[in-house]
Every structure is written in structure tokens, then in C-alpha cells.
Amino acid sequence: MDWSCSVITVSPQIPNYEILDEVAEGGMAKVFKARQTLADRIVAIKIISPAICLNKEFRQRFIQEAQITAKLNHPNIIQIYDIAPFEDTFFISMEFMEGGSLTERIRSGRLTRDESTRIILQLAEAMNYAHKLGYIHRDIKPGNILFRADDTPVLSDYGIAKSLYHRGDLTTTGSILGSPPYMSPEQAMGRQLDHRADWYSLGIVFYQMLTGAVPFEATDPISLGIKHKQEPPPPLPSHLRMYQQLMDLLLAKEPERRLSSLDEFRAHLEAIKNVPVDTEATCLFTVESLKTAHGESAAQESPTSTRRTERGGSVSSGVWRALGVVLMIAAVVGYGAYKNMTRPAPTYPFVVVTEPVGATVTFAGEEGAYTPGASLPEGDYEVEVTAKGFWPKTFTLNHSADHRSHYVSLKPAKTAFTVDVTPADAKIRILNIQPKYEEGIPLDPGRYLLEVSAPGYEKLTRWTEISGEQFTEQVFLVEKDALESLNIAFVDIPGGKYRMGFDDGGVLWGGDPGQEVTLAPFKIMAYEVTFEQWDACVADGGCTNKADDRGWGRGRNPVISVSWNDAEEFAAWLSVKTGRSFQLPTEAQWEYAARAGSRKRFSWGDQISHKFANYGKDDCCGGLVNGADKWQFTSPVGSFPANQWGVHDMHGNVWEWVQDCWSESMKGVPADGSARTAGDCRRRVLRGGSWYSPPKSMQLVSRDANGVDVRYQVNGFRLVETPTQAPAAGAATQ
Structure with missing residues (x-):
């Protein structure tokens, strides 16, 4: 939107705002204290100034300030409430700062060292937060640092901020924006900026907070820019020397050598925090003050004038003259002794700044315990630095007047x-x-x-x-055990005698009265072979058919789409893997284990029920969900109760392959329960019915057959293990 400009009235009438007072007027805008009536809160209203309103670039910066600040949500960055058109211009509604600005606090001279550290660290955190979101401020100075009523410092005025992630910028190449006393060298030269420029400006602000003055002063911006570029900052006073290395890092001329890490900045402040004030700063009479007393200063003072000591008191000229006489006498008396004295080596505060913060520092030599800020002579010192979670390391630190703070970093102890x-x-x-x-x-x-x-x-x-x-x-x-690893469980079936193919209902097999069979004890799988077990055989190379699950699920579902030959492969593989002998059950073994002593049509009685088995429709054929039978197709093995001998799913779920060759008649069934080898051996017997079968196919005597290579989705199997010993005495009779 490109608004035209008009003069701002003394008390502009803005809907939903009651103007209370004019609080400031800057180069871009006027600022008013106001009440937002609907929200019932005190706010600051910033309205663009008429003098720059016609300048499209400055209008755009005004809008940019609101847009950028509104994206920044940090406790130390000012909050924007609203931006809206007003008459022929527009305004920003923002948080009102009752605590004044940092400029006022510096001028008051009441900023302590601890207070300065607290403020600068919070500002660094806010600045670092904005950098992470891609914005550099470019105008960090005391006037843009305000305070809430609770003394929280707040960074404001993002009017000339720059996005690190977008090339579009209001500043053309070579143009200079910002406040000259606080500009980085690259900013003063009109060069491309990144976040390190803000760190330089923050360093200037910190210098001013500690000393009361900026490090560089000049009569014009060009001369000031040259000083930023070429001159080193004046060293800090002696009582602030513990900050010197940190200040040198912040005010480095080259951005690549400049401190620009919040963690490193915090570590320096933490190490400096407990350093006592340099004792050199408490000395009453300095060399320079003595020179002045003897008339050596460039600008002589009158005999009646007074001179300031470093502590801020005043001493008369007469006292200075008396002191001079005393010193002359002392010099004459002590000259002979002085000739034979060795002048003490100068000492300087020794500070180790560690990463991580709080690491333990000890001297490796005989210097004694490490105390932050203790005065030590020049020289090399070995220190051992340790911290939990980091590898300990010994550092050799060169200590001198120019190197008093030493930064050391430990590697995480991975x-x-x-x-x-x-x-x-x-x-x-x-x-x-x-x-x-x-x-x-x-x-x-x-x-x-x-x-x-x-x-x-x-x-x-x-x-x-x-x-x-x-x-x-x-x-x-x-x-x-291999069987345990495959989740294969066997049930012991006692030996016994029963009439195969016959129940209390009478003759069921083509007029045959059944065949009496005597069986030795054997073991049968409690569940049908599952996909989990079949897949282990395939993965081990024992089975070649990967077996299609039809999308019904693998895992504990019974394996389907396996032929009689496939089942034989599995039995051979499991036998080799375990060193035991497994095979498909004979038809006689299968029916005997399924009956579990019952002479009824089903192992539980004469009535079919979905409570006990997974089977199909009454009128043939297809899966059916009914009551406890929740599965349209196959169900996970063991989903229904076991029979009296602990064997599951002998009725339904899948037809199960047995060893026997197919024959329509009971004639020729071996009396010892072994497999029938006469008949059509190209087809093998299936027993038990499936999820697809009608009730009549679920009976204990029901039979079916398929070719040895047929792989139907209704066919599965289980195995038996037949002990080699003779049948036990007292075998069961059915």
C-alpha cells in the first residue's frame, strides 16, 4: 500500500486508542503513549513522521519493522500488537516500555558490573534468537534497548533489519545504514553483512556499559568509520581487565575472527563473573597522577586547583607538593637499598574460560589451587581441565599482559x-x-x-x-531348543485302540463298519504349522515355496497354499534342524488325536458350533463370520479351545495333509495305524475341513483328497513325532 503523507497532529485520533502523551520523536516517527481501549492496556503508538513520509524507502522500512518484529517471539524482543492505516499514513501499536532506555542508565553512571553482565547476556540471547530465524538487526545501540517495569531489557527498532535468507533488501549495495558509533567495520564500509555485524555492535554497547563511553569517537561519520576499520579499541581500565580478552574477541576487525557464538559468549561471562576487582585499580596514587602533581602534564593547573584520584576524591595542590617532598626524601634514604633490590615481576589476573561452563580447572604444576582472577606473573602455565561427560585435557597457557583470559574447550566424552x-x-x-x-x-x-x-x-x-x-x-x-525358537509345541498322545471311521451315529464310510486300529504313543503338533514357521524354513533354504497368504496375514496364521510335497519338505527340514524325526501324521493318527477319546461327530459333541471352530456357510461354501468365529478366512492358530488332549483346530481353519494314499473304502486300513500305501498315491488324504467348508465336512470322519502338487488356499498341515519304543502297557481304548 502506498499511502500519501500528512502532518501528525499533537493528539491524533486513532480508533480504539486513547492518546495519553507524546513520549519520543525520532528520525522516522513520533511515539505516543496510549491506551488500547478494547484491550484495556497501555501501549506505544508509533506513527511515521511527515518529514520522511514521502520517501517510499523509509515508508517501506516502517512497514518492515512491524512485519519482522511481529515474527519474533522472544521475552527480550519488543512485542508488536497491530499495524494499521491511519488517515493518510499508518501506525504500529506495540508494547509500552516503562523502564526507559539503556542510554539513560549509562548516563546515570549507576550500572554495576553484574548488572551490565545480566543485561548484555539477555540481549545476546534475543539477538541470537533473531539470527536463527534469519534476521540481523544492524542498529543495535543503547537507544534501541528499552526496559520493562520489571527491569527486563528489550531489543527494539527492527526498522533497518535485514533478512539473511532473502536477497531483496531496502539497502542498495554500498549504502550505509545504522548508527556510526556502533557500526562494525564492514557495515561502516558499506559491505555485505551477516550476523557477526550485530555481535560487533553488541560489543560496543557492552564496552560503553562497562566504561561509560564508546571506544571510538570522531567529529564526522567518515572519520569514525575509519577508526572502526583501522584502530584498535582503547584497553579497558585496570579494574575491568578481566573483560579484555572477551572485548577483543567481540571487537575483532575481521568478522571471521570475531566472537559470534552465544555459547562461547556465555562461557566467557560465566568465567569472569567471580573474578574479583583488580587490586591495581584501588591504588590511590598512580604514576600519571604523580606526574601531574609535579607539573609534567601538558595542561598545567593553577596552584589552587584540585585533582581527582581514581577513587573520585579530591586532593589539594599543597598536599601534592608535600607528598613530592616526602617521596624525594624517601628516594634519597632508600637509594642504596633500592640498588640491591630486584624489582618484583608484574602480575596479571589469570582467568580460564571453559567450554563447557563450570569445568574444573587445576594447575598441573606447583602453582597451587586455581582461583579465577588470581594475579600471576607472566609465563607458561599448565592447567588440567575436567568436566563430567567430557574428555579431560591438559593445556599449556601463555600468560601475559595481553593474554589474561584463556579460552579452553573440551571434547564431549563420547x-x-x-x-x-x-x-x-x-x-x-x-x-x-x-x-x-x-x-x-x-x-x-x-x-x-x-x-x-x-x-x-x-x-x-x-x-x-x-x-x-x-x-x-x-x-x-x-x-x-530349535522347536522352542520356532514356537513349535507338541502334545503327547497316549497309545490306544479305537474304531477308525465310525461313531455312535453308525456306519459312515460307504457301508464299511469302520476299522479297529491300535496305535503306539506319539506326539502331535498342538497347532497347525504357521506362516512364521514356514517362512523360517524358506529363509533357511529348507522350503522352496514361499506360500501366498492371499493378503490374510502371515505370522501366527496357518500356512496355506502348500502342497503335500511342500509339507514333506518342511518335515525333512525340521528333522535335520533338530536331529529328531518328524513326518505328516497317518490318517489313523490324525483321527485318533482329533477325537481325543470322543465317539461323537465332533470332539465336543454332536452339534456343530462356531464357538469351537472356524468353518463356512451351512449351504456350502465360503467363509462366514459368526459369534466367536470372527474371521472370514483363516484365523490365527489357537483362536478356539483345544480338545480334551490339548490339540487345537482339528476341526476347520485349514484342511490338513496326512501321509495316506487316497482310497474311497475303509478296506485295507492297516490295523497298526500306519499309513495306507495302496490306492491312488498321486492323490493324498486331507482331514478336518477348513474355513471354507460347510458343517458336514467338519465331522471327525470327513475326508477329502488332492494331488500331491496342488496348492489350494484351504490346505495346510501339522506334523507328528513317533517314538521308536514299543507301545506302553495299559494303552487307552476308544
Whole structure:
């Protein structure tokens, strides 16, 4: 919006604001104290000045100030409430600062060293926050530093701020904006700026807070800019010498050598905080004051004038003359002794600034305990620096009049942590940290909860204490039983006698009265083989068919789409892996284990129920969700109650392959319960029904058959293990 300009009245009438007083007038705008009536709060109203209103660039800066400041949300940056048009111009409504400006506090001469440190650190935090968001201030000075009623310092006036992330800028190349006493050398020269320019300006402000004056003064901006570029700042007074190294870093001419890190700045202030005032500053009579007393100053004072001591008192000229006489007498009397004296070596405050802040500093030699700010002669000093979480280090520090504050930095004590584990493919987790384990992961020294697991091995969980630059933990996992690792459980089936293919309902197999079979004890899987177990066989190279789960889920779901030949592969693989002998059950074993002593149509009784099995529609065929049967297709193994002998899912879920060749008749069933090898061996028997089957296919005597290579989504299997010993005495009879 390009507003035209008009004269600002003494008390402008702005809707929703009651003007209370005019508080300031700057080069760009007038500032009024006002009450925002609807919000019922005191605010500052800043209205663009008529003198610069016609200048489009300055109008844009006025808008930019509000837009930038509104994006900055920090306790030490002024808050913007509103920006809106007013008559032929516009205004900014912002937080009203009742505590005045830093300029006023510096002029009062009442800023203490601690107070100056508190203020400058908060301003540095605000400045650093703005830098992280991509904005440099470019005009940091005492006049732009205000105070709230609670004494909180606040950075204001982002009118000439610059975005670090956008090339579009109101300042053309070579133009100079800012306040000359506080400009960095690169700003004074009109060069490209970054955040380091603000750190220089902050250093000038800090210098002025400590001393009461800026380090450079000149009669015109050009001369002042040259001083910023070429002249070193005057050294700090002796009682502020502990700040000298920090000030040198802040006011470095080259940006790349300038301190521009908030952490480093904070570390310097922390180290300086407890340094006592230099005793040299408390000396009543200095060499310069004695020269003045003897008439050696360039501008002589009258005999009746008084002179100021460094402590601020006054001493008459007569006293100075008397003191001169005393010193002359003392010089004559003590001259002979003086000739034989060795003049004491000069001493300077010794300060070690550490990163991290608060690290412990001790002398490695015989200098005694380290005390921040203690006066020491020039020379090299070895100090040992330690801090929790960092590697200790010994530094040799050259101490002199020009190097009194020494910055040292420790490396974080990260330990390269490695787990040397057997087996090598084990999975490793560190449970009490978020980062994922990788070989050589850098960790802080300390205790870590380690979890190591691998298929076929007992999981290990234990705490380990790591230290040093490198640490290797040796782990040997204990191999567990192969069946346990695969979550395969077997149920012991007692030996016994029963009539196969017959129940209390009468003859069921093509007019055959059934066949009496006597079985030796054996073991049968409590559940059908799952995808989890099948996938382990595939991964180990024992099974070739990856088996399609049809999108119904793997894991604990029964494996489907496996042929009779596939089931034989799995049995052979598991036998080799465990050193035991497993095979598909015979038809006689399967029915015997499914009955669990029952002579009913189903192991639980004569009535079919979805409470006990996963099966299909009554009128054939297709999956059905009904009551406890929550699955349209296969259900996870063990989802229904086991029979009396602890075997699950013998009815429904999936048809189960058995060893026997197919035959329509009961004739020829071996009386010892072994597999029938006569008949059509290109087809093998399936028992138990599936999720797809109607109720009649769920009966204990129901049978089906498929070719040995057929892979249907309704077919699965389970295995048995037959002991080699003879049947136990007292076998059960069904």
C-alpha cells in the first residue's frame, strides 16, 4: 500500500486508542503513549513522521519493522500488537516500555558490573534468537534497548533489519545504514553483512556499559568509520581487565575472527563473573597522577586547583607538593637499598574460560589451587581441565599482559561402543536410548540396557557400563531348543485302540463298519504349522515355496497354499534342524488325536458350533463370520479351545495333509495305524475341513483328497513325532 503523507497532529485520533502523551520523536516517527481501549492496556503508538513520509524507502522500512518484529517471539524482543492505516499514513501499536532506555542508565553512571553482565547476556540471547530465524538487526545501540517495569531489557527498532535468507533488501549495495558509533567495520564500509555485524555492535554497547563511553569517537561519520576499520579499541581500565580478552574477541576487525557464538559468549561471562576487582585499580596514587602533581602534564593547573584520584576524591595542590617532598626524601634514604633490590615481576589476573561452563580447572604444576582472577606473573602455565561427560585435557597457557583470559574447550566424552556378538547376525538394541544401535555408535560414558536376540537363541537383556574412547562388549547367546525358537509345541498322545471311521451315529464310510486300529504313543503338533514357521524354513533354504497368504496375514496364521510335497519338505527340514524325526501324521493318527477319546461327530459333541471352530456357510461354501468365529478366512492358530488332549483346530481353519494314499473304502486300513500305501498315491488324504467348508465336512470322519502338487488356499498341515519304543502297557481304548 502506498499511502500519501500528512502532518501528525499533537493528539491524533486513532480508533480504539486513547492518546495519553507524546513520549519520543525520532528520525522516522513520533511515539505516543496510549491506551488500547478494547484491550484495556497501555501501549506505544508509533506513527511515521511527515518529514520522511514521502520517501517510499523509509515508508517501506516502517512497514518492515512491524512485519519482522511481529515474527519474533522472544521475552527480550519488543512485542508488536497491530499495524494499521491511519488517515493518510499508518501506525504500529506495540508494547509500552516503562523502564526507559539503556542510554539513560549509562548516563546515570549507576550500572554495576553484574548488572551490565545480566543485561548484555539477555540481549545476546534475543539477538541470537533473531539470527536463527534469519534476521540481523544492524542498529543495535543503547537507544534501541528499552526496559520493562520489571527491569527486563528489550531489543527494539527492527526498522533497518535485514533478512539473511532473502536477497531483496531496502539497502542498495554500498549504502550505509545504522548508527556510526556502533557500526562494525564492514557495515561502516558499506559491505555485505551477516550476523557477526550485530555481535560487533553488541560489543560496543557492552564496552560503553562497562566504561561509560564508546571506544571510538570522531567529529564526522567518515572519520569514525575509519577508526572502526583501522584502530584498535582503547584497553579497558585496570579494574575491568578481566573483560579484555572477551572485548577483543567481540571487537575483532575481521568478522571471521570475531566472537559470534552465544555459547562461547556465555562461557566467557560465566568465567569472569567471580573474578574479583583488580587490586591495581584501588591504588590511590598512580604514576600519571604523580606526574601531574609535579607539573609534567601538558595542561598545567593553577596552584589552587584540585585533582581527582581514581577513587573520585579530591586532593589539594599543597598536599601534592608535600607528598613530592616526602617521596624525594624517601628516594634519597632508600637509594642504596633500592640498588640491591630486584624489582618484583608484574602480575596479571589469570582467568580460564571453559567450554563447557563450570569445568574444573587445576594447575598441573606447583602453582597451587586455581582461583579465577588470581594475579600471576607472566609465563607458561599448565592447567588440567575436567568436566563430567567430557574428555579431560591438559593445556599449556601463555600468560601475559595481553593474554589474561584463556579460552579452553573440551571434547564431549563420547565412547565408540561396539557389541561383539555370537551369532554374528544377532539383533542388537539399546533399550534406554532412542538412537538405533550401529557398530561404533558414539555414546556418553555410563550405563546402558542392552538387548541381544537371534532366532534359535535365548534373548539376552543386561546392563553394561561403558567408558573410555572405545568400548567393546562381548556377548555369547545361548542356543535354545530349535522347536522352542520356532514356537513349535507338541502334545503327547497316549497309545490306544479305537474304531477308525465310525461313531455312535453308525456306519459312515460307504457301508464299511469302520476299522479297529491300535496305535503306539506319539506326539502331535498342538497347532497347525504357521506362516512364521514356514517362512523360517524358506529363509533357511529348507522350503522352496514361499506360500501366498492371499493378503490374510502371515505370522501366527496357518500356512496355506502348500502342497503335500511342500509339507514333506518342511518335515525333512525340521528333522535335520533338530536331529529328531518328524513326518505328516497317518490318517489313523490324525483321527485318533482329533477325537481325543470322543465317539461323537465332533470332539465336543454332536452339534456343530462356531464357538469351537472356524468353518463356512451351512449351504456350502465360503467363509462366514459368526459369534466367536470372527474371521472370514483363516484365523490365527489357537483362536478356539483345544480338545480334551490339548490339540487345537482339528476341526476347520485349514484342511490338513496326512501321509495316506487316497482310497474311497475303509478296506485295507492297516490295523497298526500306519499309513495306507495302496490306492491312488498321486492323490493324498486331507482331514478336518477348513474355513471354507460347510458343517458336514467338519465331522471327525470327513475326508477329502488332492494331488500331491496342488496348492489350494484351504490346505495346510501339522506334523507328528513317533517314538521308536514299543507301545506302553495299559494303552487307552476308544
